[in-house]
Amino acid sequence: MNTENPTTSAMRSRKRIIKRITTRSLNLIGHCVPSFIWKNLQDIYIYSPRKKALGIDSGFAPLFNSVLFEVRTRCNGTCPFCAASTQFEKRKDTIMPKALYIKVINELKNERYKGRIAYHVNNDPLLFPDLPEFVKYARTNLPSAWIQILTNGKLLTETIADRLMSAGINELTINLYSDDLGLQMSEVLDKIREKIIPQYYQEKQIQHGYGPGIGNTKIFRFNVFRQKLNVVKSSRAGTAPNKRIKSRYPRGFCEHPFTQFNITADGRVAKCCADFYFSDPMGNLKEQSVMEIWNEERFQNVRKVLLEGNRDSIETCRKCDYYGAKEFSRFGNLIRLCTQ
Ligand code: SF4
Numbered sequence: 082m083n084t085e086n087p088t089t090s091a092m093r094s095r096k097r098i099i100k101r102i103t104t105r106s107l108n109l110i111g112h113c114v115p116s117f118i119w120k121n122l123q124d125i126y127i128y129s130p131r132k133k134a135l136g137i138d139s140g141f142a143p144l145f146n147s148v149l150f151e152v153r154t155r156c157n158g159t160c161p162f163c164a165a166s167t168q169f170e171k172r173k174d175t176i177m178p179k180a181l182y183i184k185v186i187n188e189l190k191n192e193r194y195k196g197r198i199a200y201h202v203n204n205d206p207l208l209f210p211d212l213p214e215f216v217k218y219a220r221t222n223l224p225s226a227w228i229q230i231l232t233n234g235k236l237l238t239e240t241i242a243d244r245l246m247s248a249g250i251n252e253l254t255i256n257l258y259s260d261d262l263g264l265q266m267s268e269v270l271d272k273i274r275e276k277i278i279p280q281y282y283q284e285k286q287i288q289h290g291y292g293p294g295i296g297n298t299k300i301f302r303f304n305v306f307r308q309k310l311n312v313v314k315s316s317r318a319g320t321a322p323n324k325r326i327k328s329r330y331p332r333g334f335c336e337h338p339f340t341q342f343n344i345t346a347d348g349r350v351a352k353c354c355a356d357f358y359f360s361d362p363m364g365n366l367k368e369q370s371v372m373e374i375w376n377e378e379r380f381q382n383v384r385k386v387l388l389e390g391n392r393d394s395i396e397t398c399r400k401c402d403y404y405g406a407k408e409f410s411r412f413g414n415l416i417r418l419c420t421q
């Protein structure tokens with residue numbers, strides 16, 4: 082039974098119409114302007130400011146700010162844009178050995194790592210039974226790191242949330258994928274928000290939104306984001322099931338290989354989270370150290386090519402229309418919307 086208030090429903094449908102008209106107008110602008118102009122605009126208003134903000138415009142790559150552990154190569158989601166969804170999954174179900182994880186955390190400890198630690202690449206971390214134990218080891222050895230759990234929430238219970246909080250996470254973000262964006266927050270999420278988190282943090286310490294508080298482990302982020310399910314996103318290096326052909330608009334620089342360190346369950350490291358099958362590994366942590374791989378010629382070459390904006394010389398990047406920047410100025414965002 083639809084119990085939605087008629088005024089809310091009218092507002093929602095008005096918003097949908099406005100959004101549709103805006104999207105069509107931006108597409109039309111995108112279509113009418115030649116590609117080389119878009120490329121120049123992207124370089125000036127998106128990629129150059131982003132390189133500068135990351136401190137990599139001179140070609141120097143500082144240490145990554147995100148270490149992502151794909152602790153188990155499985156997800157229980159059904160997102161049509163993701164090759165990890167249950168209807169498209171082809172990977173072997175692999176679990177990260179504890180010894181490998183400990184080796185990596187110990188190496189990060191030697192580097193006094195303070196960035197983000199997360200347990201997803203293309204998987205749901207809650208499918209990994211030893212997650213609280215892994216979190217605890219990271220918390221003990223990397224006291225200043227920002228430990229994030231990003232999940233679709235399907236397996237989230239009060240008990241699991243409590244175990245993760247007690248192990249020392251800094252963030253619990255739930256992406257609720259549903260076409261019904263009016264969906265009410267489930268009872269479990271309400272209880273986590275009202276009963277579990279306040280056992281560990283005071284109201285003023287609990288924040289929302291992205292942006293890890295690196296170096297500020299006194300705050301906790303709790304997010305519930307409602308995400309549309311039946312949408313087309315980026316081609317994800319040619320692996321997105323519902324977008325095999327990339328956008329016809331140009332793409333240049335990509336920041337992922339400068340900021341991310343993605344590790345899958347068997348120890349392979351990818352330059353970005355879009356390389357779903359880790360088909361272009363930068364190395365393997367079973368044989369190499371974190372810093373060896375990060376500074377390896379292979380990783381450096383990828384960065385050099387992407388700094389020059391030349392995606393075509395890397396097979397995965399050639400098939401990828403991820404925009405390449407995580408933050409945009411207002412004008413940069415307008416350019417992005419015209420050239421999706
Ligand atoms: S987008 Fe996330 S929740 Fe959806 S199938 Fe992929 S990994 Fe799972």
Ligand code: SF4
Nearest residue numbers: 335353355397398401
């Ligand atoms: S452009 Fe290349 S490095 Fe960037 S997300 Fe795509 S495949 Fe990864």
